[in-house]
Amino acid sequence: VDVLGGLKLILDQGYSREDVLDVARAYGQTMSRLAQAEVRLFNKVFIAPLREQAVDDDTLAGQLEAVVPALLELLGKVIHHVHRRHLAIALQEVTATERPGSTETLAAGFVDLVDFSRVTQELEGEDLGHLVNRFETMAIETCVAGGAHVVKMIGDAVMFVAPNVTTALRVALAVVAGVEEDEALPAARAGLDFGEVVPMSGDFFGRPVNVAARLTSFARPGTVVVSEALTESAGVALETSHIGRVRLHNVGHVRAFKVNAVAGP
Numbered sequence: 506v507d508v509l510g511g512l513k514l515i516l517d518q519g520y521s522r523e524d525v526l527d528v529a530r531a532y533g534q535t536m537s538r539l540a541q542a543e544v545r546l547f548n549k550v551f552i553a554p555l556r557e558q559a560v561d562d563d564t565l566a567g568q569l570e571a572v573v574p575a576l577l578e579l580l581g582k583v584i585h586h587v588h589r590r591h592l593a594i595a596l597q598e599v600t601a602t603e604r605p606g607s608t609e610t611l612a613a614g615f616v617d618l619v620d621f622s623r624v625t626q627e628l629e630g631e632d633l634g635h636l637v638n639r640f641e642t643m644a645i646e647t648c649v650a651g652g653a654h655v656v657k658m659i660g661d662a663v664m665f666v667a668p669n670v671t672t673a674l675r676v677a678l679a680v681v682a683g684v685e686e687d688e689a690l691p692a693a694r695a696g697l698d699f700g701e702v703v704p705m706s707g708d709f710f711g712r713p714v715n716v717a718a719r720l721t722s723f724a725r726p727g728t729v730v731v732s733e734a735l736t737e738s739a740g741v742a743l744e745t746s747h748i749g750r751v752r753l754h755n756v757g758h759v760r761a762f763k764v765n766a767v768a769g770p
Contacts, residue, residue, distance in 0.1 A: 531707040543580065598668075609704055612673035612735065613713040614653075614697040615721040616644060616680045617662035624691055637661070640690055643683050651676035656709055662721070666702070666709055670739045673697055674767050677729045685727060692727050696720030699735040712756070719753035720761060733760035742768040 515525060551572065555565055618624070618640060625633055637660075644663040648655045653667040653676040663680070667673035677695040684693035698716035702709045716732055724730040736743060744766040751761045 527706050535707065539584075547576075607703065608701045608711070609709075610700065611666045611668060611702050611709070611713070612670050612697060612699045612738075613664070613666050613702060613709060613711075613717045614673050614677050614695060615662055615664050615717050616677060616684075616693050616695040617721055618684070618690065619692045619694055619726040621661035621691065636689065639687065640684065643687065644680050647680045647683055648676050651679055656707070664714075664718075670697075670699055670735055671741050671767065673699075673735075674729070674731070674739070674743070674764060678764065678767065681727060681729055694721060694724035694726055695729040696722070696724055697729065697731040697735050699732070699738045715756050716753065716759055719756050720759070723751060723753065723761065724763075729764045730761050731764055733762065736762055744768075 512525060516522065551568075552565070555568060560568075624636070628636060640661065641658050641663070644658075645655050648663065648665045651667075652672045653665040656664040656666055658664075665673070665676065667676060674697065677697055681693045681695050684690045696717045696719065698713040698720065700711070700713040702711040702713050713734075720730045720732065730748065731745075736745060743762075743764060745762040745764050748761040748763055750758050752758050
């Protein structure tokens with residue numbers, strides 16, 4: 506009832522039902538993933554050891570009843586704090602840039618691990634989990650440190666957006682180089698494009714996203730491949746190798762370039 510009352514107040518401020526549902530979907534997707542991660546950790550640390558001790562269901566239920574309410578209250582405070590921090594950063598970005606209309610002009614990029622399917626067949630479950638976590642941690646930290654926004658992790662790939670071409674290029678090169686330096690990870694590759702995208706439910710859609718994803722699949726291990734549109738929008742000098750006009754699935758023909766270096770510090 507409290508939640509529904511809060512939603513009514515939001516609607517009364519002029520937000521449409523479609524706007525509220527859009528945010529609700531983002532909440533649902535994010536919280537579902539968060540809950541799954543929390544439960545997996547809780548099972549590993551708390552439930553699994555009790556199961557190994559052959560604890561019966563009644564005893565396990567009693568243990569859970571003693572622990573879960575306090576844990577939920579603690580996690581609620583943590584989630585509230587983290588949400589406020591991210592909200593503050595997002596508000597700073599909005600007030601610092603002009604974003605008229607329903608679209609945004611951004612650089613979109615993907616970095617993925619090469620030959621990941623083969624790697625998954627060679628590793629055991631726990632080792633595979635460690636490898637994915639290793640890549641996720643490095644990719645997210647590098648993107649954030651470089652000024653890009655991590656949109657999502659998709660298995661062996663990270664999708665990010667950046668407000669300008671220079672930031673996106675440096676982040677992509679840094680992630681690929683970081684993977685190269687890690688002997689535990691297979692090689693990485695990246696694809697980038699620049700243009701108008703549609704933000705929706707915490708995700709981004711549009712031609713630049715599709716082009717970046719297809720260029721990533723086209724790129725060779727250890728390289729960053731970009732579109733002609735991105736090179737033309739770069740605010741700094743780029744050292745590139747012209748690959749040629751390539752045909753991308755469900756996108757069409759795009760002039761592609763391999764980025765060797767970005768000018769400046």
